[in-house]
Amino acid sequence: MTPQQSALIPSQRDPRRSALPSPGPRLRARAATATVWYLRLLAVLNIVAVVSLPFREEVHEHNAGTFFTPYLATAGLVSAALALFLAVVMRRRKRAAWVFNLLLAGPLFALYVLALTQDGYQDHVFNWLSATLTGLFVAALLVGRREFNAIGDRSNPKLALAVGAGGLLVSGTLGTLLVNATNKVSDASLLDKIAYTLLRGVSVGPLADRVAAVHAPRWVDITINVLMAATFLLVLYACFRAPRGAALLGPDDERRLRGLLAKHGERDSLGYFALRRDKAAIFSPTGKAAVTYRVVGGVSLASGDPIGDPEAWPGAIDAWLAEARRHAWTPAVMGAGEEAGTIYARHGLDALELGDEAIVEVPDFSLEGRAMRVVRQAHNRVRRAGYTVRIRRHEDIADDEMALLVERADAWRDGATERGFSMALGRLGDPDDGRCVMLECRDADDVPRALLSFVPWGEDGLSLDLMRRDRDCENGLMEFMVVELLLRAGEVGARRVSLNFAMFRSVFERGARLGAGPVLRLWRSVLTFFSRWWQIESLYRANAKYRPVWEPRFLLFAKSSDIPRIGLASARAEGFLTPPALPSFTRRKESAEDTAPAGADSAS
Known part of the structure; x- marks a missing residue:
């Protein structure tokens, strides 16, 4: 038997590839999952104990005297919030969360074991059950320790300390003021009120009743507990938040990406947008492909297809997914084409069709025919009004003239935020983008009235x-400029033009057809309603008039439960949401992030 033949026999291949997963990894994974479900269960039980008086009193009874309860079972909102948050970060396999749980549950279990050796504790079955459950949780932590390998941001401890100090000061002050205003016992000192507030922040049970000089109404107790729980959640978020992904596109990365676009840029109309400098690039082991992404709200958001040779795409996708797992980022892809979406799906991501991209083949475009009558009439009307269009490459525009165009573009912008991420470059007039194409429209008095900018596509x-x-x-000016480009595309050597992206185009098209089902018609009605504010249908209609070829684009995601989070991250990346940034406690070098366009947000 030749070596080539023997290499084809499964039993003689690399055992790491052919053998089934060993019991060790399976046991570790199950142990890690068990810790998550334990924390979820405790969160539910604590919430039930808060709203159910009999259950709460039962828990408080077991926490008093010679009784004790399992890890994190205290019948308080703080414990519920802690358990719920820890369940979330443990599901993301955060190393810091594993350490946090072990430092809390480990000594507690040791204390329980010590207590069970003392008289008065051994006679209660519930004590043995509590110690057993806590011990099983600690054992599951130890068995699954290698599963928790996601790292956090180095600035998290300082940020958590600052948030904790500020939150405790605010919530403690508000709680003390409420206690002072509603206390039914006279002659209570300020120290008594502060102590009562802090104890009530831990539990709504009898813990704070030890302060005899204070007796506040029940709603005050609950309010203080909620404030402390919210503060604790903010501290936990600051402690376990994902790294920011500050490794943005540098000059060397941009040079390598431009080299890949020069060889394979014709594959994806969105390829040039990978050069946005608020993105990061991760390359395949061969360097022949790359995935560009940006971290927003703990979501590693890639856009378009991978750049480079399709045969090397799997290597780049593997590297990107590994980076996301290492930092506990949620992976997502916006606007991937069908070919790239298929490859992403092979790596475990699910696909959801977002809409279609309108692509016009220039040789097939014509204003003739009844179907183009509306476009033809609009074009002729604007032209008779004296408007003209000038088409040039950016590199052919003088610097002072380009500066004036950029100034006018900023003045014409709708709002103060520069929007766009997956299908926008965000840096008009940059000297490195000389191959981009500018359309400048002037009226009959030679006054600039509009502009369009296109990036190269192969x-x-x-x-x-x-x-x-x-x-x-004049109304219809944009349609006039697009038609002028399509009729005169030969001036810049263009044979195909990618226009706007139409979300849910197929819903509008199929929902209006005869025989459309009730679900499809209902979905179309919902989208039509929201189009009053977000121009979903009007954007589709505006593109459809050019009779384009529709190319589907997809959203790729790992879990359906992550879609709302991905949606928020996408809205932030595109500039539709601009939440206030958290303070930074790390000194970082000047990078492209500092010069990102308005509305760009690389915080996680």
Whole structure:
């Protein structure tokens, strides 16, 4: 038997590839999962104990005298919040969460074991049950320790300390003021009120009743407990938040990406947007492909297809997913094409069709025919009004003229936030983008009224980047400019043009057809309703008039439960949401993040 033949026999292949997973990894995974479910169960039980008086009194009774309860069972909102938050971060396999639980549960279990050797504790079956459950939790932590390998941000301890101090000061002050205003016992000192507030923040049970000089109403106790629970949640978030992903696109990464685009840039119309400098790039082991992404709200958000040779895409995707696991980021891809979506799906991601990209093949475009009558009439009307369009590469525009165009584009922007992430470059007029194409529209008085900017798509394609116009200009000016580009695309050597992305296009198209089902019609009605604010249908109609070829684009995600989180991260990345940034406690070097366009947010 030749070596080549023997290599094909499964039993003689690398055992790491052919053998089934050993019991060790399976046991570790199950132990790690068991810790998560324990914390979830304790969170539910604590919440039930807070709202159920008989159950709460039972728990408090077992926490008093010679009784004790399992780890984190205290019948308080703080314990419920702690258990729930720890369940979330433990599910993400955070190493810091594992250490936190072990430091709390380990000594507690040792204390329980010591207590069971003393008289008065051994006669209660519930004590043995509590010690057993706590011990099993600690054992599961130890068995599954290698599963918790996701790292956190180095600035987390300092941030958690600052948030904890500030939150305790605010919630403690508010609680003390409430106690002072509602205390039914006279002559209580300020120290008594502060002690009562702090004890009530831990539990709504009899713990704070030891302060005899204070007796506050029940609603005050619950309010203080809720405030402390909220403070504790903020501290936990600051302690366990994901790293920010500060390794943004550097000059060397950009040079390598431009090299890959020069060889394979014709594959994806969104490829050039990978050069946004608020993204990071991770390359395949061969360096022939890369995935560009940005970390927003703990979501590693990639956009478009991987850059480079499709044969090397799996290596780049593996590296990106490994990076996400190492930092406990949620992986997601916005706007992947069908080919890339298939490969992402092979790596364990699910796909959801977002909509379609409108691509116009220039040789097939014509204004002739009844179907193009509306576009033709609009084009002729604007042209008769004296408007003209000039088409140039950015590199052919003088610096002072480009600066004026950028100034006008900023003035014409709708709002103060620069929007765009997956289908926008976000840096009009940058000297490195000389191959981009600018369309400048002037009125009959030679006054600039609108502009369009397109990025290169391979050697003979263009992809829409920016649309800006004067709000007082002629109606239909954008349609006029697009038609001018399609009719004169040969001036810049373009044979295909990618226009806007239409979300849920198939719903509008199929939902209006004869015989559409009730679910599809209902879905179309919902989207039509929301189009009043978000222009979902109007954007589809605006693209459909050019008779484009529709290319589907997909959202890729690991778990369906992550979709709301991914949606929020996408809205932040695109500039639709701009939450206040948390303070930074680490000194970082000046990078492209410092010069990102307005609305760009790389915080996690």
